[in-house]
Amino acid sequence: MEIIQVLSYGILLGGLYSLLSSGLALIFGVLDIVNVAQGAFLVSGAFLTWQIWDLTGIEPILLIPVVALLWFGLGIIIYRTLFVRVAPQGPSMTVLLSFGLALIIEGALNLIFGNKFKSVQTSYSLQSYKLGEINFPAPQVIASLAAAVVLVLLYLYLMLSWAGRALRATAQNRDGAALIGISHRKISSFAYGLGMATAGAGGVLISVSYPIYPATHYEWISKLLGIIVLGGMGSIPGAIIGSMLLGIVEAAGNTYAPQWTILFFYGVIILSLLFKPEGLLGARSRKDSV
Amino acid sequence: MSNSALTLKNVFAGYGGGMVLQGLDLEVRKGSITCIVGPNGAGKSTVFRVISGLLKASEGDVLLAGESIKSLSPAEILENGVTQVPQSRALFPEMSVKENILMGGYLIRKNPKLLKERMAMVEEMIPIVRERASQPAGHLSGGQRRMVEIARTLILDPSLILMDEPSLGLDPKSVALVSELIKRMTKDGRTVLLIEQNVRLGMYLANDGVVMEAGKVRISAPAKDIAGDPEVASMYLGKTK
Numbered sequence: 001m002e003i004i005q006v007l008s009y010g011i012l013l014g015g016l017y018s019l020l021s022s023g024l025a026l027i028f029g030v031l032d033i034v035n036v037a038q039g040a041f042l043v044s045g046a047f048l049t050w051q052i053w054d055l056t057g058i059e060p061i062l063l064i065p066v067v068a069l070l071w072f073g074l075g076i077i078i079y080r081t082l083f084v085r086v087a088p089q090g091p092s093m094t095v096l097l098s099f100g101l102a103l104i105i106e107g108a109l110n111l112i113f114g115n116k117f118k119s120v121q122t123s124y125s126l127q128s129y130k131l132g133e134i135n136f137p138a139p140q141v142i143a144s145l146a147a148a149v150v151l152v153l154l155y156l157y158l159m160l161s162w163a164g165r166a167l168r169a170t171a172q173n174r175d176g177a178a179l180i181g182i183s184h185r186k187i188s189s190f191a192y193g194l195g196m197a198t199a200g201a202g203g204v205l206i207s208v209s210y211p212i213y214p215a216t217h218y219e220w221i222s223k224l225l226g227i228i229v230l231g232g233m234g235s236i237p238g239a240i241i242g243s244m245l246l247g248i249v250e251a252a253g254n255t256y257a258p259q260w261t262i263l264f265f266y267g268v269i270i271l272s273l274l275f276k277p278e279g280l281l282g283a284r285s286r287k288d289s290v
Numbered sequence: 291m292s293n294s295a296l297t298l299k300n301v302f303a304g305y306g307g308g309m310v311l312q313g314l315d316l317e318v319r320k321g322s323i324t325c326i327v328g329p330n331g332a333g334k335s336t337v338f339r340v341i342s343g344l345l346k347a348s349e350g351d352v353l354l355a356g357e358s359i360k361s362l363s364p365a366e367i368l369e370n371g372v373t374q375v376p377q378s379r380a381l382f383p384e385m386s387v388k389e390n391i392l393m394g395g396y397l398i399r400k401n402p403k404l405l406k407e408r409m410a411m412v413e414e415m416i417p418i419v420r421e422r423a424s425q426p427a428g429h430l431s432g433g434q435r436r437m438v439e440i441a442r443t444l445i446l447d448p449s450l451i452l453m454d455e456p457s458l459g460l461d462p463k464s465v466a467l468v469s470e471l472i473k474r475m476t477k478d479g480r481t482v483l484l485i486e487q488n489v490r491l492g493m494y495l496a497n498d499g500v501v502m503e504a505g506k507v508r509i510s511a512p513a514k515d516i517a518g519d520p521e522v523a524s525m526y527l528g529k530t531k
Contacts, residue, residue, distance in 0.1 A: 162399045165385075169393050172382040178344075179374055180442070181365040181397045 005134045006251050012136065014240075014247025015144035016205060019151050020220070021227040021239040023198030029171035029234030030191035032091055033083065037098040039221030040105035041196050045071060045203020046212040047109055050118045053207075060120050060208050061146055067200040068150075075196030079189040087188075102217060109214035117211040125208070143205040150201045151240070154194075158236075167191055171234060226269040232282020241280055294356065295320040295450055295481035296341065301350035303340045310336040312505035313350070318450070318498070320355075323472065323482045325492035325513060327522075328502030334485045335377075337502075338452050341483075342374050343367040354450065369397055373443035374452040378459070380439045383428030387438055390427050391419055394442035408445045416441040416471065433464025440471055451475065453484040457491055469495055493517035 020042060027035045045067050049060050078101070086097045119125075124138040158164035170177040170187050178184060206212065206220075227246055231238030249268050253261030272279065296318040304310040310333040318324045326334050339345035341352060343364040352360045359367050381390050391412060395405045413420040418434055419441045427438060436456060443451055456472065457465045472482055472495055486492030492513075493499050499516035501509040509516060516522050 162396070165389070165393060166396065168385065169382045172384055173379060175376070176380045176382060178364065179376065179380060180394055181368045183365060 001133055002255065006255050007248060008131075008134060008136065009140075009254075010248030010251035011244060012140045012144040012247070013251055014244035016140075016147045016202075016209070017223070017227055017243035017247055018240040019147035019198060019205070020202040021224045021231070021243055022151060022154065022236050023195035023202070024224050025228045025231065025234055025236050025239040026167070026171075026198070027192055027195035028228065029236070030167055031083075031087070031094075031188050033087070033094040033098065033192075034091065034225070034233075035098050035192075035195065036095055036221055036225075037101040037105065038195070038199055038224060039217035039219075040102035041071060041075075041199035042203045042206065042220055043212060043214065043217040044105050044109060045200040046207035046210075047113055047118070047203075047214075049204045049207040050120050050212065051113075053120050060122065060204055061142065064146065064150065064201045064204045067204050068197040069200075071200030071203075072193040072197035075193035076189045078196070079192035083192065084185065084189070102221070106214045106217060113214065115214070117213045119211040120207045122208060139209040143209040147202070147205055150198070154198065155236075163190060167194070223265070226266060228279075230269050230272045230279055232279030235279070235281040238279055238281030293320050294318065295322070295354070296483065297351075297353040297356075298337070298340070299351045299353070301340060301347045301352065303336060303345055303347045303350075305345075309348070310505050311340065311347070314502075314506055316500060316507055316510070318481060318483050320481055321476055321479055322497040323476055323484065323495055323513075324498040324500060325496035326483070326485045326500045326502055327487075327489050327492055327516075328508075332502040333505040334502055335454060336505075338374060338454060338483075338485065341367075341452060342372060365397065368446065371446070371449035372452065373446055373448040373450075375436075375439045375443055375454065375456065377454040381427040381430075381435060381442070384426055386424050387419060387427055387430070388423040390438060391442050391445055394445040397446060405445075408447060411447075412441045412444050415444065415474070431464075433460050433467060436460060436464065436468050437471065440468070440475075444475070448480060450481045450483065453482060455485055455487055457486065457488050465491065489522070490517070 024035055024038045027033050027038070048067055049063050052058060052063055053060050082097060083094060086093045122139070124142060127138040128135045129138055129141055158168060166177065166182045166187050167190065170182060170184070174184065177187070227242040228239050230246065231240070231242030246265055246268060249264050250261055253264040294317055298314055298316040301311050301314045302309050314333070314337065316337070326337065328334050336345065340347050343359070343362055343366070347360055351358050354370055354372065359370060362370065382393065385393065391409065392405070395408060398404050398408070416437055418437050422430065422434065427435065430438060453472070456468050460468065469491070472484070476482055484492065484496070493516055496513040499511060499513040500507055501516060501522055509519070509522065
């Protein structure tokens with residue numbers, strides 16, 4: 001029974017990680033940018049959700065489209081004002097820029113919200129759902145289901161819309177995309193905006209399932225980078241598989257040896273780098289690797 | 291009325307400080323197949339980059355059916371009916387053949403009726419598009435890939451098709467199929483400008499031949515004359531005078 005509980009928790013955790021890491025994979029796939037600021041965008045989305053909930057008492061999950069849309073617009077502005085200037089100078093410079101952005105966001109969150117943990121309290125915060133003999137914490141179940149809905153919408157958008165096709169085309173063959181009239185400048189800012197929108201939606205979901213604190217973005221970005229390295233940089237299906245695997249590893253660690261959970265989590269990533277450095281579904285290696 | 295599909299007048303273009311094209315003059319007749327040959331570094335691919343707007347000419351002009359396209363963006367040039375089949379890797383490997391062809395119609399995506407008509411036209415002209423519709427492009431053989439690349443450019447119903455070494459890496463059977471398709475395209479009134487390292491094949495396919503050297507056109511003549519030119523033969527075909 002315990003093993004089923006571990007697997008179930010792992011899948012719940014993996015569901016949430018899948019959404020959080022998909023934006024990072026999308027941005028890398030289309031733009032070759034390792035967006036270190038993704039964790040900070042995620043945490044700032046969570047703080048915005050907390051603030052709106054604190055002022056209005058609104059059900060946080062309802063804020064997913066609002067925060068995602070806001071972050072989408074912000075992402076386009078950030079790309080067009082900052083990344084477009086730095087991107088031609090290579091991947092290392094974009095890593096530095098996004099790290100700088102993460103530090104600025106962390107500082108701003110500290111100034112605005114203070115250096116303490118916040119948590120959104122909903123009617124289901126302390127509830128759990130019982131399936132047979134297994135208890136599932138309600139916030140994790142709701143966050144994971146909402147993440148799955150957002151991911152399905154993202155998948156349908158990428159598969160069926162022209163903008164989604166153009167994004168996939170650019171990720172698969174940038175020169176080929178230019179030949180058929182896809183503007184790299186436009187599609188790049190769109191990809192960055194969409195990647196940030198997933199961070200906005202993810203921020204709402206972590207606000208209901210985790211306590212938030214400005215510096216937690218380091219923890220999030222480390223996990224998310226690990227996931228996309230395992231799945232294959234730039235591959236959204238790879239990010240989902242990596243999320244599920246690491247979600248299960250984390251759940252198993254939490255159950256059997258909580259003090260070693262982090263070691264298990266990153267141990268899997270180290271093994272992947274040693275034996276399959278391009279990741280589970282990755283065809284490309286990082287351009288800044290040596 | 292001018293019979294010229296494309297004219298390059300005294301074009302200078304290059305990268306950084308160096309000029310690859312050094313006052314290039316080129317005329318391509320409507321409905322013809324024109325083949326450019328020349329040694330590596332002669333500037334053949336740069337000609338294509340200038341025509342398709344990926345590289346701007348610093349001097350001179352590029353005229354499409356008499357109208358200057360020199361200052362247009364690559365997308366605008368594409369909209370004006372100039373498409374390109376590059377040397378390799380033009381397709382989206384994880385997308386199906388059908389999706390690749392549809393993506394070729396990205397610029398006419400807001401007109402689904404037209405896109406559907408063009409899709410039917412391309413399927414009829416190049417049967418592999420229908421036969422392998424759901425197969426990922428990355429799983430196709432070299433010859434099949436080249437056919438799909440050509441099909442993808444046809445969906446925009448181009449007036450001028452630029453083809454960079456269409457025979458490169460293909461087996462003889464695929465070369466024959468691609469050659470047949472190139473000839474068929476001009477029967478529909480299209481103009482084809484191709485670069486070909488295989489001089490014999492290029493001149494066999496073409497009506498007009500152009501020999502480039504050091505960023506300039508050195509010889510421009512009917513293809514059969516160039517194929518029989520002892521100077522060209524000694525340069526490219528390994529024959530002596």
